[in-house]
Amino acid sequence: MPAKKKVNHKKLLESVKSGKPQSEIMKEFKFATSAQFKTHYLDALMDSGVAPAITTGRASKNTEPAKEAFVSKRGSVVISKILIEEMGFTEGDKFSVRKTKSGISLKKME
Incomplete structure (x- = not known):
């Protein structure tokens, strides 16, 4: 799996709020797919505090690493x-x- 693309979340949020079409935003940020664009947009919303962070059920309740x-x-x-x-x-x-x-x-x- 390739490394996640580094995106300026503040700039991405400003582009979406300005009303730019998705195709223009994708070209500006060099997103290959709309799924990639949506993933980064959701990350930007969570980082800014607009949307709550998503928690998965996979995180271990025991935060201390196993000593095995x-x-x-x-x-x-x-x-x-x-x-x-x-x-x-x-x-x-x-x-x-x-x-x-x-x-x-x-x-x-x-």
Whole structure:
């Protein structure tokens, strides 16, 4: 998916309010489709506070990132970047791994 086009929302709103036809606005802002124009217009309305922001039901109620790891199909244990940064690990760090009663233990090797 290509990066979203950068549009001056204030200028877009002024063009629409001035009564310019959609085709002229699309040429001015180099929109390829009317759907692209409408999407940016809606974003401009939400940014300006004229229209309320749309919320999706997909946002997690838990805003804190999950602190989980998983085993990939290749058998590698994958630990999230957030956990890596939080623990102070860097690329190339080595660990000794051992099984414990409660699970596994990772100990950073010097």
